[in-house]
Amino acid sequence: MVKIVLVFASMSGNTEMMADAIAEGVREVGEDLEVIDVINGLEASVLEDYDGILLGAYTWGDGELPDDFLDFYDEMENVDLTGKKAAVFGSCDSAYPQYGAAVDILMEKLKERGAEVHPHGLKVELTPEKEEEACRTFGKNFVTSLQTRIDQKRED
Numbered sequence: 001m002v003k004i005v006l007v008f009a010s011m012s013g014n015t016e017m018m019a020d021a022i023a024e025g026v027r028e029v030g031e032d033l034e035v036i037d038v039i040n041g042l043e044a045s046v047l048e049d050y051d052g053i054l055l056g057a058y059t060w061g062d063g064e065l066p067d068d069f070l071d072f073y074d075e076m077e078n079v080d081l082t083g084k085k086a087a088v089f090g091s092c093d094s095a096y097p098q099y100g101a102a103v104d105i106l107m108e109k110l111k112e113r114g115a116e117v118h119p120h121g122l123k124v125e126l127t128p129e130k131e132e133e134a135c136r137t138f139g140k141n142f143v144t145s146l147q148t149r150i151d152q153k154r155e156d
């Protein structure tokens with residue numbers, strides 16, 4: 001059993017719907033995960049307790065992270081994520097020039113802290129209603145790549 005955490009921010013519910021569908025995908029392939037709304041004020045150091053990290057955020061302002069994510073993001077500076085696998089997702093709006101920039105910002109930070117980050121963040125235009133299957137698949141594929149990585153480490 002691998003330990004997976006999903007931390008998200010959502011103002012109007014779109015990223016939360018993505019989080020729910022991704023969590024469903026993770027559970028469909030037999031892994032459990034903890035789903036935490038960043039608004040509950042958890043500290044970024046908790047990320048060190050998990051093998052797999054999923055972060056979700058909508059984009060705010062002019063291509064910025066949501067305010068709710070800022071403290072967590074700043075705390076990530078002091079967290080060592082070497083050996084962790086991570087992926088990022090978020091609801092976005094193509095009416096804005098910086099499409100889904102929060103996803104890119106979080107991917108960069110995870111890489112900087114040593115995590116192996118899935119090269120493609122999952123960006124969904126506004127509501128994920130029609131893309132719930134893509135979200136579930138994202139969750140399932142994340143588990144598969146995480147299990148492969150852990151099996152490889154065991155063999156080394």
Ligand SMILES: Cc1cc2nc3c(=O)[nH]c(=O)nc-3n(C[C@H](O)[C@H](O)[C@H](O)COP(=O)(O)O)c2cc1C
Pocket residue numbers: 009010011012013014015016058059060061062063064091092093094096097098099100101125126127
């Ligand atoms: C003031 C404001 C600024 C926004 N800026 C961006 C942006 O720069 N890039 C983007 O892709 N979406 C931007 N959005 C769109 C939101 O990310 C989008 O509405 C998203 O679906 C909200 O997700 P949520 O339902 O999880 O809160 C902005 C929305 C608002 C209200």
